[in-house]
Amino acid sequence: MKTITLFRVQGLLRGRSVAMLFALTLLSSMAWSQPTVPFTLTNNSTYTDANIFVAVVGIQNGNHVWIDTRTSAVRVMSTGDNTVQGPVVNGDQGPGGNGRYANCFARLSEIPNKTINIPGIAGCRILISFNSQLWLYFFGATGGYAAPNLANPNDPNQGIRFEMIELTNAANGLWANTTRVDSYQYPMGLEVWGNSGFYKKVGELKTHAQIISQWQSQAPAAFAGCLDAAKGIIKFPSKTSAFLAGGAQANYFGGYIDQIWSKYSSADLVFNAGDAGTWRGRVSGQVFTFTRTSDGQVATISRKPTTIETMEGSGVLAAGGQWDKVVQAQICAAINRHAIDLNLAGGATQDFASDARYYIASPFNWYCKFWHQTDISHNGLTYAFCYDDVFDKSSTINAPSPIRATIAVGGYAGTTPSGVATMYKDCNYAGSAVGLPVGDYNLSALNSRGILNDDISSLRINSGYRVTLYENDNFTGASLVLTADNSCLVANSWNDRATSIRVASNSATFSSKVEAESYISMAGVQLEATTDAGGGQNVGWIEAGDWMAYNVNIPAAGTYKVIYRVASPNANTTLRLEKDAGTTQLGSVTIPNTGGWQNWTNVSHNVTLPAGAYSIGIATSTGGFNINYFTITNNLSAREAQTTIEIAAEEQGYTLSPNPVRDVLFIGGHEKVKRVKIFNVQGQEMIAVENPGRSISVQALRPGLHIAVIEQTNGVLKKEKVLKE
Structure with missing residues (x-):
């Protein structure tokens, strides 16, 4: 029996950036104190929620763990988790010899609010499969897990469509990406929000059928065999027989690599590796030796890489020390993209950073070119091969202070960008679009969303909101206020003048009521039926150290009154309002003895809040109270207004x-x-x-x-x- 491939963190993250590798080094020895990040799955697929299965596996504190997606509880992997009877193929009973696999998947319909709370974790995969769970086998805390190995004909996962999100939640932020490094099976999307207006979006823009059709119409003969039409899967070239030893394309890059090694045996190859500095290299024998011009640091490639090593970033392109691997990543990416210009004189500095020069001259990795097309992938960003993050062309998102993330199962085909204002690159409200929630956006924030100030040609603004455009990057200078549903910016020349944008409520009074049970994550609390006006549930069993986190959307920076609906039989209990996972304290209130767990009253305090969409938390060092809901309003005399709301709710x-x-x-x-x-x-x-x-x-x-x-x-x-x- 051939055992299913055992994945470990080193294999999962082969080819990631130096920053991600540094994050993993920190994670291997640090205490797990990173803020939890809620990942919400939205279903934009042709599958029902009940036919989408989700599991999360990774490494924490040196142990292989899995996250129960129904509760977000972290559990250490154990052979005792292998309790689900899976299929037996050709008599193969799997690694356990009994045909049983890990009970780690839940249907999307079973996940509360479709949200999974991801703590500090490394080498993590969110696995998403369709119509069936995947059959993983857990070897235990130190043994890891066996994952799908489609090269094994006895693998029980044969025929199951699946996708994944790869991530690490580390001390230097959240690192997450979609991936096409091994194959494409179904469209996916990923959005991440963070503090200071951070936002980034990656993923596919077309339906599965459209992607398959476009591949069939565009793929050259050398890459046509990557498509398994029967299964609707597009495989990475090295996973097909044509590019393996003895196949028709086994030496696909051989001629180009020979020319590189030949030319730079008598001339220097010089290139700028961005933050890693400028390197000068020459071939002696088969060894390509590079020296960094700033400090004399040395890196080598021990021989010519093969076509497979070039495509996979493996073998001699993934060997040696830190700087060896940095240079190997640069050369690997440059060969896949055909960015090494052999017509340029030796000693002249090559430009490997310009994507306008990628995938033009043959040979190049056409599989990668396909996924980087802007009509396929949002802003042309994707992880098509392992070193695609060289010069930031991959789908990696690094949020230094993450707030939340959304996974779009099925990608973005037919969806409207989320936000109360939508920017379009075309004046007819078509083409590439970016949605903006309430908040302030300077030029760098707009750039992070994949749009430049001179890209904006039209705006669509939801009812009840306004957008102010400013000429200066710091929300000053000449301005234009727009409140209409649709506005073309070309006519008044603001399409190339706006360098900062403010999206706000168009109403003088803002009020947002948040039910206590609608938390995105929590620790220690439980829900119960309430007798308060309107019925429903309240949060109870709140003890010292417990907390709840909520998403809010604040229209403008300023002072707000937060009114809490609370009950308690205890005296002098307290709650505090916080953000940034507790590092920013917004204020606290004392809760009086109301005479019982269901005797309700209001307590309030004024707090200063920034504009935008982010999460806030309610925490306590005392416990001993219930909470039904809270209201955030910019009406600082809102106590009377709140009473009116309660009466109206009770009447209806x-x-x-x-x-x-x-x-x-x-x-x-x-x-x-x-x-x-x-x-x-x-x-x-x-x-x-x-x-x-x-x-x-x-x-x-x-x-x-x-x-x-x-x-x-x-x-x-x-x-x-x-x-x-």
Whole structure:
């Protein structure tokens, strides 16, 4: 029996950047104190939530671990986890000899809020499979796990479509990426938000059928065999027989590599490796030796690489010390991209950084060129081969202070960018688009989202919001305020003048109610039914050290009143409001003795909040209270207004929150609601749910204003405005 390939962290991260390798070095010895990052999965696929399976595996504190996606609990891998009977292929009972595999997958429909909280972790993979779980085998804390090996005909994972997100949550931030390094099986997308306006998006822009069709129409003969049409999989070239020893393309790069080694036997190859400095190299015998001009540091490639080593970044292109590997990565990337210009005089500095020169002259890795097309991958960024991060051409996202992430299962085909304002590169509101939530964006923040100031030709702004364009990068200078639904910027020349943008609510009064049970992550608390107005649930069993985290979207920096709906039979309990995983304290309030766990009152304090979408936390050093919801408002005399809200909620018997809403609309007092229908402003019915329970998914709604029609169990119909972010 051939054992399924055993993956370890070294193999998972082959070819990653020096910064990521440094992150892994830190992770191997540090305490696990990195902030937890919530990853939310959105389903933009043709599969139902019940037919999408998710697992998370990685390394923590030197142990191989898995994360229970239903609870976000971290568990050390154990052979005792292999309890699920899998298929037996050709009599092969698998590594355990009993046909059993790890019980580590959950259906997407079983994951609360479709969100998994990822702590500090290294070598991590979020595995996503379709119509069946994958059959992984756990060898234990130090042994790791056996993963799909499609080269093994007895592998029980044959025929199961799957994809993955690779990530490391380290002391120097979150590192995450989609990957096409081994194969393409289904479109995927990834977005990450962080502090100081950080945002980056990567992923495929077309449907699976469109991608397969485009490959079939464009692939040259040498690469046509990468497509397994029966399975709908596009394999990396080195995974096909044509590029292996004895295949028709086994020496695909051989001539180009021979020319490089020949030319630089009598001349110097000079190139700038960015932060790693400028290197000068020459071949002696078969050894290519490079010296860094700034300090004399030496790096070598011991011989000519083969075609397979070049494509995979393996063998002589993944050997030796740190600087050997830095130079090997540069040369490997340059050969795959055909960026080494043999017509340039020896000793002249080569430009390996310009992607305008990539994939032009033959031979080059056409598989990589395909995935870097801007109509296939967002901004042309993807991980098509292991050293694609050389000069930042990969889909790697590094958020120094991450807040949250979203995985788009199925990629972005047919989706509208999230945000209350959308920038388009075309004046007819088409072409590449970037969505902006409420917040401030200078030129560097716009660049990080893949758009330059002179790329902006039109704006679409949701009802109730305004966008202010400024000529200077620090939100000063001449300005233009836009509140219309659609605005073409070319006519008034602001398409090349705007260098900073402010997106804000167009309403003088801002108020956002957040149900306590809608946390994105928590520690130690439980939910219970509440007798407070509107019914639903409250958060209880709050003890010292417990906490909850929530996503908020603040329209503008300033002072806000935060009003908490609390109950407690204890005196002088306290809660504190914080952000940045507790490193920023926003303020605290004392909770009085209300006379019981379900005797409710309001407590409040004023806090200073920055603009934008981010997470905040409610924590306590005392415990001993319940919380039903809290409200954030810029109306600093909001106590009377809050009382009015409570009376109205009690009269109608239900509440809808949060509003504005991003993914899930929670219904307080849902037992009094018979039916909910949501219409767009054109009157088209978008969602209809009978007996909705405590929440409704609104991910399918486009951003903007909608009307919710609520039929209560007593026959009364109510209409509510709902703003989808």
